[in-house]
Each structure stands twice: as structure tokens, then as C-alpha cells.
Amino acid sequence: MSVGTRTAEHPPGTPPDRPDERAPRESHARDWRGLGWGFLVKLALMAVVNAGGVLAILSAYQVGAWVVLGALVVLLAAADWIYFARRTLPLKYMFPGLVFLVVFQMFTLGYTGYVAFTNYGTGHLGSMQQAVDAALIQDERQVEDSPEYPLAVVRDGDALGFAVNDDGTVRVGTAEEPLETVGGAQVDDRGTPVAVPGWEVVPRAQLFSDADLQAEVVALRVPVSGDAEDGSLRTREGSTASVYTSRLEWDPAAQTITNTETGAVYSPSDRGQFVTEDGERLAAGWYVNVGFDNFVRAFTDATYAGPLLKVAAWTFAFAILTVLTSFGLGLLFALIYNDPRIRGRKILRTLFILPYAFPAFMSALLWRGMLNAEFGVINDWFFLGANIGWLSDPWLAKIAILWVNLWLSYPYWFLVTTGALQALPGDVMEAARVDGAGRWRQFRSITLPMLMVSTAPLAIASFAFNFNNFTIIYMLTGGGPAFSGSSTPMGSTDILISAIYQISGVSGGRADYGLASALSIVVFVVIGVISALAFRQTRKLEEI
């Protein structure tokens, strides 16, 4: 390195490179000095992001998912702008978080909200056109004594027809022309026509290799005679034909389906079904917007109201009692095992945390076995082998749920409160001792209030979690024992979320996703309001 270079780096008059004198220091995003390492890494990362984005956009385009495509384009453009523009420093940090917020939270919430206002569920899954297709499919029936005719697909220019072997006579027809006997045709040993004068027989190989032709053949109906009552020939696999009749006719202009036999006219109802004026319905429906119907049903349907009230009461009891008992037990053990006189504290603490480390559903299943009235170890070991129906008595089942959930969650509180206890300032405790406070007084007036500052928000979170603790209910009791004589399939240990799972039929049978979504939104609002109120209360704790 020559002296000249050195001078070039530090021209006369420039202050030496001393950061403390250049306050406030400019953001590193603004003092871009060319292709630094950071820029190259950024370029590489953005290349990956863009490649992934473009790939996703292309595949969205291929399947015609326009909403997804639009969202992807906007997100990708936003990413490029944010990370290559100079003025977007805060967004550079916030963007990934925002994307996750939109994709995982806002979208789920928005979609649930959307479904809550529709009747999406069994019988209302697709579009109206699909319901029409289904109605026509379900209506078209094979004529009872129709023989199976060997068939060849034939063509004359654009006209597509069927040539069938009707007991030795080859007959040909198209969609417009009913079957006519054709002389001089040849059939092979299986009876399939192979040469028909005036028509070109489409070879099977050609049929199989042309998807459009297949669709045409499947859709083709050849009238047996001039009288529509006699039915039409139809083939499913292209080698045999049978006579089918159908009664329903779809009129796309009027948007109605007419039964040609009875004259009944089915028109689309606002509930997404084809109904006649007499209220007769076709099986298949489609999904439509039903406004607030699902919410109204959830609150006013008499069959749900009574049981749901009981379930709601138990849900609150379950969530509150779980938090109180597990917090209390965890804190008690934390206080005891925080005493420095106890030997082997670390090992003991580790052992305490074990239930927390097991997957909850596994523990619930194990407890289910242990609580079995006849074969479970709980009755055998602790209750002299008595047949106590822990899972079949309404009250005992509630106690069993609370007990198992206590077992599952107190280690969490043990862990949290141990940490909080160790963070308490020693001088305050010492001052209290000097002032002559007894142990109970110290705990009541110093330890507990200070603990609450850090643990109350966690308790609220735990309440919200347990309010929707589907796993333990589903795995331990399945919501049972069922309310006796109830007209809804709910049980004594069902909490709101498991009751929703039951009554919306999502668990099996007639699923009603609209009602399920509406009820979930109600539960969400309840938890949201309670949590918000509770968090406001905790602010008071901090004022100590």
C-alpha cells in the first residue's frame, strides 16, 4: 500500500473515523456504500423469496385460484419494495411478522367469519351448477329390463353416433337421429360392430387417447325411437350401451328444473336447494349466504338453549377452577422447594416438571385407562377395588377432568412461580422481616402481590387456553356422560368447544360448518371480552 492511497482514504480536512463524534449516527440502511456483504446476502435471500413467490403465483394461475394469486402478487411486490427501497426501515423488520399475522390469523378469522354467514355443510358443499349436475345424474335411470348392447362409437364428419348390435342387427343413431337399422355392417366375435357403411368406426385406442372425445361420448344420448318415452342409449365405458330414461330437465334460462313426468317445477330457494311450490326438494343443494341465521339459531333454538347454558356454566367453572387449583398447587410447591434448606432441589424440581413434558393427549388417554371403574388402577389401589364410576357419573366425571387437568398443568405453574419467586427483590423481603412481619404476613402482603404482577397475565392466558381445552375433554370423557333425556348429543363434561364439535355434526354425520363457525365466533368473542377485562384489572396490580 502506497502513501498515496492512504491520503485518498483520509483526505485532508475530514475528521478521523471516530464514531462517538458523529452523533447521531446515520442508519446503516442509508449509508449504502456499494456491494457490501450484507447487500449480497439480501440479494440472495430476496432471489429465493422471489423464486418461491413466482412459483406459487404460477401454480395459483394454473389452478385458477385468483384470490390467492392476487394476494401473492401483492405480498411479493410489497416484499420487493420494502427490502429494496431506502425509506422503509421499520417495515423491513415488521414485514415478516405482518405476513404471518395476515396468513395465519386474519385469514383464518376472516374465513371463519365468512363461513358463519353461509350454510356450508352436508348437502350444501358446491355451486348451483354442481347441484344441477348431481340432480340430473341421480335422476337418470337404466330402464329395468334393458339389455346390454355391444357398442361402437361411430363418426360421420362432425356427427358422433352410437352403433349397437341389437341381436344381430346393427343399428346406428346420433343425438338428433333415433336408432336406424344399417345393412351390411360387420361385427366381431364379441358382437361389437367393426365396420358400418356410411360411418367411420372410432377405434378404442383413439377413444382412449382423446379426452375431449371421451367427454362427448359420455354426454351423448341416442334416442331409441322417435318417442322420447322409450328412453335413450347411453354408454359409460364406451363398449356397451343400455337404455336410460330421465325425468328431470334443466332450463338454464329460467334456472328451473322440471319433472317431465309430473310437471313439477323445482326452482332455486334462498336456502340453496331446488324446491317445488309444494315444498318437495331435490337431494343435492349448494351453499348460499344465509345472513345471521346461524347466529340466531345458536341463541334461539330451544333444543340447544338449555343444554348449552349448562355447558357454558361448566366451561367457566372448568376454566376458572383449573387455573385456580393448578396455580395454587404449583405456587405451594414452588414456595416449599424454593427454600434453600432443601437438598437435591434441582433434581426434585426437574421431576416435578415431568407431567408437563408429556403430550397432553397421551396423559389423558392413560388417565382414562387408570380411571376405568372396573379395570383401572385408581379404584384398585386407592379405593379398595370399589367400582367407582369416575367417567360415568356426571359429578365424578367433572372431578376426574379437573383432577387430570390439575395433574397436567400444575408443573407449568410450579415452573413459572419458581422463576418469579427467585426474581423477587431480596431487600424488600428483608425489610419486611426487619419490620417484624411473620411468614404469612410476608406472603400475603409482599410475595403474593409481587408475584401477581408477573403471573396474572399468564393466568389469563391459561384461562383462555383452558376455556377451549378440547384435547382433555375429548380424550378423557368425550364429553360424556350424556345428559339424560336430552335432545342434543351433549354431555356433563362437554365444554363449549367440544359441544360445538358435537352439535355441528363435524364429528360425523351431517356436518354444518356454518353453525360451527358461528358458534366458534361467539366463543371467540366471549374469551376476547373476558381477557380484555382481565388484562385491564391486572394493570392495577402493577401499581403496588
Add this chain to the structure above:
Amino acid sequence: MRRHFAAGVAAVATVALLAACSGDPAPTTTAEGDAPAAGSAGELVIWSDAERAEAIKNAAADFETDTGATVTVVQKNFEDLRADFLAQVPTGEGPDITVGANDWLGEFVESGVVDTISLGSRAADFEQVTLDAFTYDGQLYALPYAQETVALIQNTALVGDTAPQTFDEMIQMATDAGFGDRPFILYTNGAEGDMYTSYAFQTSFGAPVFVQDEDGSYTSEVGMGGEQGLAYARWIQANGSAGTGYFTDTVDYDIGNELFASGQSPFIVQGPWTIPTFQDAGVEVAVNPIPSAGGETAAPFVGVQGFYLSAQSDNALLANEFLANYVATDEAQQALYEADPRIPALTAVAEDVSDDPVIAGFLAAAQNGVPMPNIPEMGAVWDFWNAAQIALITGQDPDSTWTSMVASVEQAIG
């Protein structure tokens, strides 16, 4: 110098990365563009559970050679097939064909996701119950391949291999062999209840869950009410905790199988899927039709598995060709049986495999049986029905429990 070199490497790497990434979408688009021009025969997508996937692929191999079509078999959990098929067929993402159970049919028809099929003259070769099971409103909606049912399994080392004809006879045999405490294992899925397994006892009292019309199709008329239903309810209650104590609400799947496998009870009603567990435990089993408790034939539910055709399939002709001429063959059905031994739906194949006494026993039980209802109303029944079973076993009043259960079911199905 070093710095420039490093920058160069980074630049090259970046370019390479960009190239690699942009290279990905390109072939996809070309393939898409070429497809129609080449006149491809199309692709059949078939959803299957793990057991059947291999057998379907084998049947598809000939089909692919003959037609030039490609067959893609997508493996899913059997339990997921129903919901996924319902959700995805309307969006156009569904398969052309899916494996499924007959009790899904009502929901499929209401949701408009299945197409009818025709077996032509081949229909006569299938067991009638398997065709009935897939018939809805007079139309056939699936190609059946297997049926399964529960039967009476007995431990021959404890009670011999004589088939008891009535419930009382069975209890007597077990009591004589020294199993008076637990002569028979009634599986109730713990405290949740399981009427699927015990349905045969109910039908032996003449109380079907839904009334069948003259062609065997289920109507939505509940058949469990009335004196026959009450007689059955009283019978359960008399054998529950308030009576003989033979029935308890403590037997879940594992406990029931364990009691039988360890020889603590000589009789159990279970399905063919439990047989390997018992045989692995060294138990010699005999399988027989379920004995009657109420005097009439004890008819268990016969569940039938089959191949459904999507109503939105773009390859309906190929799919029909595949089902009618490649899957409905004796060879393909035999291969499906070997992949997962359930009673074949084709009579000839079923008779072929009946030299296995266990299969023959289940076949005999199935021949007494009734198809599992395929009407959508069935979904609303289970919760009330199972809960009533438990209530009766735990000693509640039979008449009021049963009557209110029937009323709840009638209200739920509207």
C-alpha cells in the same frame, strides 16, 4: 484482492441460485402447454387407503398398457377419505375415484359428489347385500369389493367349538365352563357406548334402527320404538349393573380384546380385524353368527367397502372402463382380498376364500346381516343411541330411557 474474489463468488452463487429458482416453474408451464397437443389419454386419480393401494396399482398396470392412460394412486387414511372427498370434489381438486364405505353414501348423494355406476350383467356375480349397501333411491353408486361385519368369536379351548344358537345358550356354555362372572364380553367403547357392535342383539328383538322398504332400501322411519324396542331396552338393563351384571360400561377396545386374549372370558362379539390379536396371543378361535337374544335372527350391520366415482370427474369414461373391466374382475378382487383379508364382495371369490374357517364364520355372520344404513340420517343416531346403551347398562329405567332416546333421534332427523 481477497474481497473482490469473495464478492465474485457471491455474485456467481446468487446468479446460479436465481437460475436454479427460475428454472423450476419453466418445465411446469411447458408440460402444461404440451399436454393437449400430444393428445394424452388423461390421468385417473384414485384415492385409496394404505392397504389397498398396492392392489389397485397392480390392477392399474394392465389398464395403463391397454389405454395409455396414467393412473395415480394417492394414499390417505381411510378416516380422512370421506371428509376430503366431500370437501374437494366441489372445488375440482377431488379424485376421479375413491375407496370408501357404504354408510358415507347418503351424505355423498346429498352433497352431489358421486356419480352413478352400472355393473351391467356382472351385477349378478356380486353378493346382493353388497349391492344393496351401495344402492340409494334405486341407483347403484359404487363398485363394492369387500364386506365386513362383527361375529361371535369363541375361545375353543374353553368352551369348545359348538356354535350357541341363543344368548341364553351361550351364557350357559360359559357358566358351565366356569366363567359365570363374565360369560361374554360386550364391547361398549368404555363409557361412551357402542351400538355398532351390539346391533345384532337389538335386531333379534325385531327393532331395526331404520325401517327398510321392500327392496331393502332404508327409509328415514325410525324402527326402534314400540314394544320390540322396549323389550330390547329391558333386556340390556336386565343384564347390566341392575341385573346379572354381564354388561358393564368399562370395556373399551383394548380391555375387551385383552380379556378375551388372556382367556378371562370365552365369548366376544368383534370384527375380523381383532382376529390377529387373538391368534398372536395363542387363542384358538371359532367364528360363528351372533346368537339371538330376542328370538328373531340376530342381524349385525354389514359394512361394505367400494369404489366411488366422482360426479365431477373429467375422465368418466376412463374411470368407468377401469372399474367395470379391470377392478370388477375376479383376479383384481382376489388381489384386493390378499392385500387385506376382508370378505370379498364377488360371490365366487368369497366362496374361494371360505376354506379359511375364520373367513367362513364371518361370511356366515354377514349373510344374516343387514347393510349398514347409507342414509344421511344415520349420522344423527349414534350419539343418542350409544348414550342410551350406557344409561341402560348403568341401571336406568329402560322404558323412559329408550322412549326419550327414540324421540330425540326423531327430532334430530327432523
